[in-house]
Amino acid sequence: MLQGTPILVLREGTERARDKSASASNIAAARAIADAVRSTLGPRGMDKMLVDSMGDITITNDGVTILKEVDVEHPAAKMLVEVAKTQDQQCGDGTTTAVVLAGELLKRSEALIEQNVHPTVITRGFQIAVQEAQRLLEKEIGQTVKASDEAVLIDCARTAMGSKGVYGSRDELAKIAVDAVRKIVEVRGERTIADVDQIKVEKRHGGTIADTRLIDGIIIDKERGHPRMPREVKDAKIALLNSALEIKKTEIESKISIKNPGQIQNFLDEEDHNFRKMVETVKASGANVLVCQKGIDDVVLHYLAKDGIFAVKQVKESDLQKLARATGAKIVTGIKDLTSADLGHAHSVEERKVGEDDMTFVTGCQNPRSVSILIRGGTEHVTQEVERSLQDALKVVSSVIEDGVVCPGGGATEIDLAVKLRKYAPTVGGREQLAVEAFAQALEVIPWALAENGGFDSINVLIDLRGAHEGPNANKNVGVNLADGKATDMWKLRVIEPLRVKRQALSSAVEVANMILRIDDIISSKKSPPSPPGGAGGHDH
Ligand SMILES: Nc1ncnc2c1ncn2[C@@H]1O[C@H](COP(=O)(O)OP(=O)(O)OP(=O)(O)O)[C@@H](O)[C@H]1O
Ligand SMILES: [Mg+2]
Numbered sequence: 150m151l152q153g154t155p156i157l158v159l160r161e162g163t164e165r166a167r168d169k170s171a172s173a174s175n176i177a178a179a180r181a182i183a184d185a186v187r188s189t190l191g192p193r194g195m196d197k198m199l200v201d202s203m204g205d206i207t208i209t210n211d212g213v214t215i216l217k218e219v220d221v222e223h224p225a226a227k228m229l230v231e232v233a234k235t236q237d238q239q240c241g242d243g244t245t246t247a248v249v250l251a252g253e254l255l256k257r258s259e260a261l262i263e264q265n266v267h268p269t270v271i272t273r274g275f276q277i278a279v280q281e282a283q284r285l286l287e288k289e290i291g292q293t294v295k296a297s298d299e300a301v302l303i304d305c306a307r308t309a310m311g312s313k314g315v316y317g318s319r320d321e322l323a324k325i326a327v328d329a330v331r332k333i334v335e336v337r338g339e340r341t342i343a344d345v346d347q348i349k350v351e352k353r354h355g356g357t358i359a360d361t362r363l364i365d366g367i368i369i370d371k372e373r374g375h376p377r378m379p380r381e382v383k384d385a386k387i388a389l390l391n392s393a394l395e396i397k398k399t400e401i402e403s404k405i406s407i408k409n410p411g412q413i414q415n416f417l418d419e420e421d422h423n424f425r426k427m428v429e430t431v432k433a434s435g436a437n438v439l440v441c442q443k444g445i446d447d448v449v450l451h452y453l454a455k456d457g458i459f460a461v462k463q464v465k466e467s468d469l470q471k472l473a474r475a476t477g478a479k480i481v482t483g484i485k486d487l488t489s490a491d492l493g494h495a496h497s498v499e500e501r502k503v504g505e506d507d508m509t510f511v512t513g514c515q516n517p518r519s520v521s522i523l524i525r526g527g528t529e530h531v532t533q534e535v536e537r538s539l540q541d542a543l544k545v546v547s548s549v550i551e552d553g554v555v556c557p558g559g560g561a562t563e564i565d566l567a568v569k570l571r572k573y574a575p576t577v578g579g580r581e582q583l584a585v586e587a588f589a590q591a592l593e594v595i596p597w598a599l600a601e602n603g604g605f606d607s608i609n610v611l612i613d614l615r616g617a618h619e620g621p622n623a624n625k626n627v628g629v630n631l632a633d634g635k636a637t638d639m640w641k642l643r644v645i646e647p648l649r650v651k652r653q654a655l656s657s658a659v660e661v662a663n664m665i666l667r668i669d670d671i672i673s674s675k676k677s678p679p680s681p682p683g684g685a686g687g688h689d690h
Contacts, residue, residue, distance in 0.1 A: 183252020212245030241544025274584020355504030475519030559628025560596025605634035
């Protein structure tokens with residue numbers, strides 16, 4: 150009956166790409182993303198300048214920042230951006246590496262698909278290869294270090310920051326990163342935990358990067374509420390409040406009818422009385438510092454100042470929580486409930502001038518695990534890139550402290566894996582071994598790109614490196630020295646990285662490459678036309 154009548158399953162206008170055309174389009178899009186960031190890889194990599202739709206500029210070398218800022222449309226390209234984000238969350242560093250690797254894996258797969266190797270065979274081969282690579286990383290390449298070995302921690306931080314725009318100040322910054330992380334290390338049972346979210350990073354442009362400091366305490370980006378308040382309070386007893394010290398304004402318009410002048414006075418006295426009571430409560434608790442998340446009425450500030458109490462208002466909730474942890478204070482919701490038991494303690498609370506602004510420094514806190522880093526730098530773009538580099542370094546240092554395993558950088562780890570996987574491939578057998586070989590070849594993109602970005606002949610560098618990793622005198626630590634392009638022991642150059650960064654980069658690169666390879670059909674629904682400005686269309690596009 151139905152013969153000759155086309156059955157429409159998909160809505161009209163739906164686009165469809167199948168089989169080879171689907172995978173070709175996916176692979177091309179993912180490779181385009183990988184190519185875009187490849188030139189930033191390594192200490193000699195170039196930076197990117199990104200301009201958003203508002204005209205704001207970001208200058209960075211950080212893979213994940215670049216990919217977050219650019220507006221990609223192709224679904225496969227978006228998946229690659231996700232890889233960068235995962236890598237960033239897990240390790241802080243290695244985002245460019247993960248994306249470049251994924252792109253290279255796809256490039257090699259394309260060649261295999263052309264030779265009629267089925268994508269499922271390729272994905273299986275990649276899976277086998279990555280498992281072996283992880284085993285090699287753990288057993289043969291990773292080097293155990295002591296978490297207390299400061300030199301190693303500093304080297305890892307320097308390597309992580311070496312590829313960023315902060316190159317000139319990386320020694321000072323590496324030291325700051327290591328000192329900061331070591332302050333927040335905790336031992337819980339058998340595990341060592343270094344949660345870098347506990348480190349508060351503030352930035353102010355002005356001065357130079359060399360003025361960046363580690364502060365033993367918490368910095369709040371606010372000045373004191375009244376000029377008559379003391380600039381500094383020693384032996385601070387701190388109250389934290391998350392509600393306003395104001396008389397609430399009614400939401401609906403209200404009227405007070407007053408019949409004689411005495412009533413006005415009564416009304417004002419009543420208000421004043423309430424304000425005084427608030428200040429009395431603060432004073433009675435014994436607090437000499439008040440940190441408030443919401444507003445404080447000018448009259449209240451005036452009375453607080455009269456009583457010599459240091460108060461700051463409109464403080465961020467996250468800062469209040471950090472202060473609670475640092476000083477041992479409890480956050481109070483209603484001022485009426487404040488008692489001496491809620492107060493926290495710090496040696497000093499002081500307003501200091503940083504550049505043009507005043508900030509509040511809470512130092513000498515009860516909890517020694519509270520530190521902040523105050524970043525300085527010539528312009529906002531500089532302080533932003535310093536912050537990104539420091540975040541990488543902080544996470545890298547914390548990975549080394551938590552795991553205690555590092556590996557050589559400069560492409561040494563990737564080359565060594567490639568050499569060993571090539572030997573391993575024949576033992577796999579079947580067509581999968583082709584994919585294992587392709588995987589090995591793909592790993593070499595890292596030293597290749599490092600050399601290329603350094604202005605060296607990548608082919609020569611690769612030949613030298615392979616030579617150094619094979620034969621009786623093989624040395625697994627040899628990578629490319631970007632000062633002269635020679636194959637050099639990376640431990641001698643002190644270019645080392647946490648193993649966690651490599652492990653995660655490999656596994657996420659393979660995951661996304663495999664996911665893209667398994668797709669044989671792209672069904673995209675028709676784009677709805679953009680709704681007219683001010684139109685009633687309920688969708689955001
Ligand atoms: N002095 C050095 N000599 C040789 N290679 C280096 C040196 N410093 C860093 N590298 C290498 O540079 C690579 C890291 O480059 P880069 O920091 O640009 O990318 P990423 O860490 O993958 O991504 P991102 O830092 O953007 O998240 C690593 O392979 C590292 O071993
Ligand atoms: Mg890096």
